[in-house]
Amino acid sequence: MATECEAWLNANPVDADDLSDSFLSGDEEKGTTRKIDNEINGNWISTPTSTSTIQEARLKAKAKRRLRKNSSRDSGRGDSLSDNGDGVRGHTAPPTSPKSKLLDRKSRLGKGRGLPKKGGAGGKGVWGTPGQVYDVEEVDVKDPNYDEDQENCVYETVVLPLDEEDFEKTVTPIVQEYFEHGDTNEVAELLRELNLGSMSSGVPMLAVSLALEAKASHRELTSRLLSDLCGKVLTQNDVESSFDKLLRELPDLVLDTPGAPQLVGQFIARAVADDILSKSYIEGYKGKVDCEHARAALDRAAVLLKMTRGGLRIDNLWGTGGGQRPVNQLIKEVNLLLKEYLLSGDTLEAERCLKELEVPHFHHEFVYEAIVMVLESKGDRTLQMILRLLKFLWKSTVLTVDQMRRGFQRIYMDIGEINIDVPCAYLILEQFVDKSFNAGIIDKRLRDLCPCRGRKRFMSEGDGGHLKIEIY
Numbered sequence: 001m002a003t004e005c006e007a008w009l010n011a012n013p014v015d016a017d018d019l020s021d022s023f024l025s026g027d028e029e030k031g032t033t034r035k036i037d038n039e040i041n042g043n044w045i046s047t048p049t050s051t052s053t054i055q056e057a058r059l060k061a062k063a064k065r066r067l068r069k070n071s072s073r074d075s076g077r078g079d080s081l082s083d084n085g086d087g088v089r090g091h092t093a094p095p096t097s098p099k100s101k102l103l104d105r106k107s108r109l110g111k112g113r114g115l116p117k118k119g120g121a122g123g124k125g126v127w128g129t130p131g132q133v134y135d136v137e138e139v140d141v142k143d144p145n146y147d148e149d150q151e152n153c154v155y156e157t158v159v160l161p162l163d164e165e166d167f168e169k170t171v172t173p174i175v176q177e178y179f180e181h182g183d184t185n186e187v188a189e190l191l192r193e194l195n196l197g198s199m200s201s202g203v204p205m206l207a208v209s210l211a212l213e214a215k216a217s218h219r220e221l222t223s224r225l226l227s228d229l230c231g232k233v234l235t236q237n238d239v240e241s242s243f244d245k246l247l248r249e250l251p252d253l254v255l256d257t258p259g260a261p262q263l264v265g266q267f268i269a270r271a272v273a274d275d276i277l278s279k280s281y282i283e284g285y286k287g288k289v290d291c292e293h294a295r296a297a298l299d300r301a302a303v304l305l306k307m308t309r310g311g312l313r314i315d316n317l318w319g320t321g322g323g324q325r326p327v328n329q330l331i332k333e334v335n336l337l338l339k340e341y342l343l344s345g346d347t348l349e350a351e352r353c354l355k356e357l358e359v360p361h362f363h364h365e366f367v368y369e370a371i372v373m374v375l376e377s378k379g380d381r382t383l384q385m386i387l388r389l390l391k392f393l394w395k396s397t398v399l400t401v402d403q404m405r406r407g408f409q410r411i412y413m414d415i416g417e418i419n420i421d422v423p424c425a426y427l428i429l430e431q432f433v434d435k436s437f438n439a440g441i442i443d444k445r446l447r448d449l450c451p452c453r454g455r456k457r458f459m460s461e462g463d464g465g466h467l468k469i470e471i472y
Helices: 002-011 026-030 051-073 148-152 164-181 184-193 197-212 216-229 236-248 250-256 260-273 292-309 327-344 347-356 360-376 381-395 401-421 425-439 444-448
Strands: 037-040 043-046 454-457 468-471
Touching: 164 184, 164 197, 164 216, 184 216, 197 216, 197 236, 197 250, 197 260, 216 260, 236 250, 236 260, 236 292, 250 260, 250 292, 260 292, 327 347, 327 360, 327 381, 347 381, 360 381, 360 401, 360 425, 381 425, 401 425, 401 444, 425 444
Parallel strands: none
Antiparallel strands: 037 043, 454 468
16 A cells, blocks of 8 residues: 555655645735635645545645655664565564564574573672682782882781670680580680780689689689699789789688688699699798688698698599599498488488589489498388488489489399398388388389299198298
8 A cells, every 4th residue: 555655646746835834824815816724634735626636635645654654663674565565574583483583582693502601700799610719919019009018017816805894704604614514625725715915814713713602523623724724824923813812802702602711722722732833822921911811721721731741632632523433432422421321310411412422313323322221221220211311302302203213223123132141131122112102202103113022832830731822
């Protein structure tokens, strides 16, 4: 259709005055032959005298609009109009493809294997390929920003020294954790990372202050810690100044720990024996001490050092606490504890001594040895006292259900060997188990597991010829 319109226009040229967009002048309006302007499809044309002329003007305007529309739509695309008026493109999409090549984002050149750009080293926030190591960049002397002083600079991480408040908050958890694991090397590594500065002398004082309120095993660990830290993290002057502060603050420490003077004196004696305090440390205070508590601490240390010359081992001053002691030593201490109780009858003292052993996992041995004493004893006094002690420790939760059960089960397993030395061991064990069940120490299941020895007695005089079975 567009081609036909164009051919018709070429054959019938249109006068420019006929398609003028301007209005009529004033003279023309006054003439005899006055033209009436009308607008057809956006173009101002003069009103013709016949209908055919109007039809021709409309066809001309329609042909011009179609030419303008086709030229603006197909410009730059290489399209052309065929003879039939259909648009023909240079590159058409294949029949099987739903999209044309204009929407295809693949490379037009046919190169590449689909790998990432720059081998994965490109893109935002990427510093290079994985595993790439950058060499030290050489300094360019000709660089306008070059500075000679920067070549000799050494960059280090600066750790600010701790003040008194931060020191206590930081070091206290370290010492408390040391009481649990007992590794002095770990404490030394943690203290090296801190900038103690002038607060290095506060480490022994803080450790000893915490140990005064702790157990004997913790005091032994504290003495070992001070001995291992001296020379690595601390100096001998730091230890001496720390003990000087302890002696000055003894009046305040006595309020929380009444035995603080004796304990501090033992720490001083142990430090002198470990060569972290000079031997003349105590002599330097002679005649210069006005505080009663400080004098008591120094006297205690002097007495202990004199006793070492007579054979006392001051390295075992605090003893070895907890499970670090050998089993044979723990068994001896348990037996000694039970013998002292049988002589005194003081259950509170027996409880305190059992707690000081610091072996809650070994309390089954205490139950075992107590029952053995009952089996080997003569008379009912030992049975009643041991039963009262076990009942007291059971109510105070010092002896747990598991430890009590294990102690009785060990007796059940060894009763055959015990019976060799104690012929009536089975009978005494049955009596003790029944009384323990009545006292609420053991349950019915554990009572029923108690072994008993059966003995068959055959016919004898007075039996009437019948077989008797008695259980003892």
